[in-house]
Amino acid sequence: MTGPVRRGRAAAPASRTAAPPTACAEQLYDEAHQGERLPVTEHPHQAAARAALTAALAACDKELLTVRPTPGEPVHPLTAILAGNLPPLSPKAAQRVITQDGGRIAQFAPSGVKMRTLDETLEPVVICDRRTAFIGIADGQGGTLEIRQGRVVQHLVRAFLRDWGRARPYASAPTATDIQRTILKAIVNGQTDETIARRLGLSRRSVAEHVRKISDRLGSSRAQLGYLAAKTHLI
Structure with missing residues (x-):
């Protein structure tokens, strides 16, 4: 009687040069941990x-x-x-x-x-x-x-x-109202003050005032507002 047989792939022909033990160990480790994410x-x-x-x-x-x-x-x-x-x-x-x-x-x-x-x-x-x-x-x-x-x-x-x-x-960090965030998103999308005002039901002067307040707080021009809002994750 023979012992239990482990089924697997056929053995490859013997090579004259055997792989170093360390290489075999590394291969076994890689196969055992394949797909795992290292800590x-x-x-x-x-x-x-x-x-x-x-x-x-x-x-x-x-x-x-x-x-x-x-x-x-x-x-x-x-x-x-x-x-x-x-x-x-x-x-x-x-x-x-x-x-x-x-x-x-x-x-x-x-x-x-x-x-x-x-x-x-x-x-x-x-x-x-x-x-x-x-x-x-x-x-x-x-x-x-x-x-x-x-x-x-x-x-x-x-x-x-x-x-x-x-x-x-950070008590001095300014915050934005919901309407100001909406205006900033519209600016990022390239909309003009007139288009934003019509869409939100505001006067153009009100939109311009919101933009001015945000610009003063960020210390930037209107042209930079979209860039800074995205960079600071405001929107």
Whole structure:
């Protein structure tokens, strides 16, 4: 009698040169973990980091914690990504942001976002639902780490909450009314004040006054409003 036989592919002809044991071990490990996501992934290029962050934000539906430095020189790619156009977050997700004083990001805060400031240099951090985190690598190469290791993410959450506790509310951050947001969206779509007024049932002078107030708060001209509104996630 023979023992049980494990069915598999036919054995390949014997080779004169056997594969090193380490190569066999690596192949077995890769096959066993195929399709798994590692707890830490390094994204050396901005495009890959943006794609990973976009996917994480799309799945974020409870809480988003963000540390957003003031863009300066040099700008870390993660900071640049946060200042760019990102997908809208679920309305169910609570948002808290820590930024530096005078930061452009804090200059026009979307409603519902709690924001505080710290008078010190900050490094970019994003934490989605306390499950996934993104941090900038301070190695001069500009890489981004995507972290899904539970204990590391919880450590970053505790660090964020500690900084949140000693930061001060951004009381001077202006807010936009619903009508101003609607006007800004129309401006982004290339509509004139006259068209916006007719669509909203307002006078042209009222629309122009709303535009002037928003421009004064952002410190920009009408031509830049659409760009700044999209950049700061106002709309």
